[in-house]
């Protein structure tokens with residue numbers, strides 16, 4: 298698969314900033330372990346390392362913010378002017394939506410905390426595979442690059458489904474290698490996200506998601522899967538509806 302050439306964003310919809318830098322996040326060993334093509338390396342570096350210099354949001358977070366705003370009624374045209382900062386303070390979504398954030402979604406967490414019915418459930422107090430939270434409670438569940446770190450991703454997705462109200466939606470990101478099918482890394486050489494094996498935030502990867510990633514969401518019970526992006530296939534937000 299060839300990724301379309303990408304020219305970058307003109308505006309950050311998290312803060313309204315207009316300057317970006319590209320940091321290359323992937324390192325040689327990970328590229329070898331994951332057997333990534335040159336195109337995949339470029340796309341993943343954009344997803345993780347293309348960063349707004351004002352609010353430090355990367356492309357993945359910017360797309361997740363845009364998806365949440367669109368879910369909250371902000372049109373495509375309005376996305377060119379609205380910021381996530383403003384949206385989380387003043388929109389009707391922020392006043393009325395019950396929202397569960399699982400683990401911190403990085404730069405978005407401090408904004409989401411302004412939403413009145415926001416709950417943050419972070420590991421290790423909360424394990425996505427066994428959420429100690431009531432069923433049918435939330436309109437929105439959101440997490441970013443968490444699923445690949447779960448020994449039992451199916452259980453984690455079923456838990457997201459369980460705590461959602463009927464008609465609710467899970468919005469999440471995962472690293473996806475679109476040229477391959479999903480493979481389990483259990484039994485393979487351990488692969489971590491993060492350059493050092495001893496840093497606390499380095500997490501073991503159990504699953505490399507491929508082009509069939511959406512089937513796991515359907516298997517967990519979700520009735521409809523949508524993809525959202527403002528930047529193309531280099532960074533996708535999965536919207537799974539109950």
Ligand SMILES: [Zn+2]
Nearest residue numbers: 309312349352
């Ligand atoms: Zn920004």
